Amino acid sequence: MTVFDDAVPAVANLDPDLRDAVRRAATDAAADGITFYVNSGWRSPAFQDQLLRDAVTRYGSAAEAARWVATADTSPHVHGDAIDVGQWDASSWLSTHGVDYGLCQIYDNESWHYELRPEAVGGRCPDRYADPTDDPRMQP
Secondary structure (H helix, E strand, O other): OEOOOOOOHHHHOOOHHHHHHHHHHHHHHHOOOOOOEEEEOOOOHHHHHHHHHHHHHHHOOHHHHOOOOOOOOOOOOOOOOEEEEEOHHHHHHHHHHHHHHOEEEOEOOOOOEEEEOHHHOOOOOOOOEOOHHHOHHHOO
C-alpha cells in the first residue's frame, strides 16, 4: 500500500498531521522516482499484541523482543503516530529530506520507522534512541 491508500486503516487511521507530512514528502520524492510504500502505520492494540508475541518467539525473550516491538500500551503505531516506510530508497530519501517535513527517524535500529516532530522543520531531528528500550515513552 502507498501513503495515499485511504481505504486501508493503516493509512486512514494515522494522525492527520503525520499523514499530511508523509504525503507531502511522498509527493516530492516521486519527482526523484521514489514511491513511499507503507509497511506499517496505524495498528490496532490486538495486532500490536500479536506482533509482540511473535517477536518474543522470534527473538527468544521478552527483553530482546522489546528492542523491536513495543507493547500496545506504549506503541506510537497504536495511536497513529508512527509509520514504517518500505523500500530502502524511500527510507534513504527520508533520512536525508524527512526533517524538511518534520519526519524523523526515532531509533538507530529501525531505519524505516518515522514519527512527526514538527519542531524539527527547518532545523534538525532530535537525537535518536539506540532502540525502543532506550525510549522513555516505552517504559511502563
